[in-house]
Amino acid sequence: MAKVLLVNPPFYRLLNSHYNANSLGIAYVASYLNSRGHDAWLYNADFLNRNSYVKQNEIFEGFDNYKKFFENEDHDLWEETVDKIIEFKPEWVGYTSYTANITAIDIISKKIRQKDPTIKQVIGGVHATLDHEILNKLSSIDYSIQREGEHAMSALVEGRDPKNISGVVSRDENKLIYNFDADVIKNIDSLPLPEREKFWGLSEDEKLMVDVSYICSIRGCPYRCNYCASPAHWKRNKTQYRSPQSIIDEMQHVKEQYWNMKKKYDFSASANTKSKNELIIEDNSTIYFVDDIFTVHKERIKQILQMMIDKKLEMKWKCEARTDHLDEEICQLMKKAGCIRVKLGFETGSDRILKIIEKDETTDDMRRGAKLLKDAGVPFTGYFMAGFPGETDEDLRQTIDFAKEIEADYYSLSILAPYYGTKMYYDMIDEGFELDKKPWEYFFHQTGDLMVNHQISPEVLKEYLSLNNLNTVRKGYV
Numbered sequence: 001m002a003k004v005l006l007v008n009p010p011f012y013r014l015l016n017s018h019y020n021a022n023s024l025g026i027a028y029v030a031s032y033l034n035s036r037g038h039d040a041w042l043y044n045a046d047f048l049n050r051n052s053y054v055k056q057n058e059i060f061e062g063f064d065n066y067k068k069f070f071e072n073e074d075h076d077l078w079e080e081t082v083d084k085i086i087e088f089k090p091e092w093v094g095y096t097s098y099t100a101n102i103t104a105i106d107i108i109s110k111k112i113r114q115k116d117p118t119i120k121q122v123i124g125g126v127h128a129t130l131d132h133e134i135l136n137k138l139s140s141i142d143y144s145i146q147r148e149g150e151h152a153m154s155a156l157v158e159g160r161d162p163k164n165i166s167g168v169v170s171r172d173e174n175k176l177i178y179n180f181d182a183d184v185i186k187n188i189d190s191l192p193l194p195e196r197e198k199f200w201g202l203s204e205d206e207k208l209m210v211d212v213s214y215i216c217s218i219r220g221c222p223y224r225c226n227y228c229a230s231p232a233h234w235k236r237n238k239t240q241y242r243s244p245q246s247i248i249d250e251m252q253h254v255k256e257q258y259w260n261m262k263k264k265y266d267f268s269a270s271a272n273t274k275s276k277n278e279l280i281i282e283d284n285s286t287i288y289f290v291d292d293i294f295t296v297h298k299e300r301i302k303q304i305l306q307m308m309i310d311k312k313l314e315m316k317w318k319c320e321a322r323t324d325h326l327d328e329e330i331c332q333l334m335k336k337a338g339c340i341r342v343k344l345g346f347e348t349g350s351d352r353i354l355k356i357i358e359k360d361e362t363t364d365d366m367r368r369g370a371k372l373l374k375d376a377g378v379p380f381t382g383y384f385m386a387g388f389p390g391e392t393d394e395d396l397r398q399t400i401d402f403a404k405e406i407e408a409d410y411y412s413l414s415i416l417a418p419y420y421g422t423k424m425y426y427d428m429i430d431e432g433f434e435l436d437k438k439p440w441e442y443f444f445h446q447t448g449d450l451m452v453n454h455q456i457s458p459e460v461l462k463e464y465l466s467l468n469n470l471n472t473v474r475k476g477y478v
Ligand code: B12
Pocket: 006, 011, 012, 019, 020, 021, 022, 023, 024, 025, 026, 028, 029, 093, 094, 095, 096, 097, 098, 099, 100, 101, 122, 123, 124, 125, 126, 127, 129, 130, 145, 147, 148, 149, 150, 153, 216, 220, 227, 228, 229, 230, 233, 290, 291, 292, 419, 420, 421, 443, 444, 445, 446, 475, 476, 477
């Protein structure tokens, strides 16, 4: 039996906010390990014992303070994280990684190595999957795992030779040994439900503050938008779907096990919603389907929604979708089945830019989809971006007009950052942008630090950002 701690590194805390939700990637790896008799726990180093969240614009205004954490590797916050990990006495530590987390993982893993060199350290998740060379950059990490971690991590902790485990990158003297991506898990229904109990370092009261209502029903996305990391992370043609029955079972499980707990915390997590009570999202009493496009298969989604209604689940939920994967029947069923928010990536109001970013969707598709939701009475958040390569003032003006026209219930406005691993990232490097020289921790959008478009005039950009006066919210919650 191996003792394993799976860590979600600090991120929002460094921006003066926090995120208390259960991180599904490591929760799946933990439950799989536990089902095989190991002792795997989750440690969310981003957790904070308070219920105030800062607004989206405040998060990004705090970017300078955020940078300071990375300049001081001995900051108390890193020491606190390391102490919590050491206190667990793990044999194995596994970090989940978005690109923005890599420097934090480097700082933490080096300190762990110094304090106890016997602990084996592994990195998995999005960045580890996208960056085959990550072990060359993280000197204290022993193994990196590409794509799904359940099988590869259990093979590692069970002592199989890393050189022969699919998905594992290891070191041999001075070179790396690759084993390609982990084999795709074809039957995701067969996986145990994600871990929702073993939270390291939290008191019983604090455990009630972890939002365990996140559900993943699809692994992957069949589209190819060139600013998005999903196609490279999951591989478009390998998208896997859970059965409707297993999703309903998980919803029922969450409701019965966790929604009746005595809550000692104001669960209204949306920071900017006081004026519209009906739109407040409450942690731990709203299911969040984290799938890239929950509605991607029309017949499948209709079946799921009908089952939610027939089983009288009466649970609130939110999801991500595309406007071209909605129809009247789906929207009506969504409303009846308890949907309180659909997150829609409109990105731009310019059809020219939609083509350039290979969105495979038009503004007319978007108008149609937004109207279907409105007619059915399902609230939606509109996600927009500015600063695409080649975008002109005229394109951005079209975005501003379009954003107003569609009358979303909430808006999330970003300045584009080409994420590591996206087609756009490599195209920009080919064009001479030195994105590969930027610190990892800059790789999240909205700050403008990774802006690649210098032809948009400051006035129009300001006008776009002033849409902030519309109902903008903290990213992630709506
Ligand atoms: C939900 C979500 C969030 C939530 C996370 C909430 C939470 N507590 O989990 C919120 C809203 C907070 C969020 C925030 C951000 N997100 Co986000 N998010 C997602 C989303 C939609 C789903 C993630 C998920 O749960 N997947 C389901 C699980 C099962 O999959 P998984 O995490 O990949 O885990 C599997 C493997 O990767 C692997 N694995 C994962 N971790 C580990 C660890 C070990 C040790 C091992 C062995 C294996 C392993 O095994 C898992 C099971 O097979 C993805 C897109 C997507 N579909 O993946 C984007 C995505 C991960 N996010 C992204 C980004 C950019 C961000 C932000 C930077 C955005 C921002 N500006 O704020 C922040 C960063 C937050 C941070 N902590 O650093 C990008 C990452 C791109 C990149 N190169 O880093 C993605 C891919 C979106 C995209 N399409 O481009 N996000």
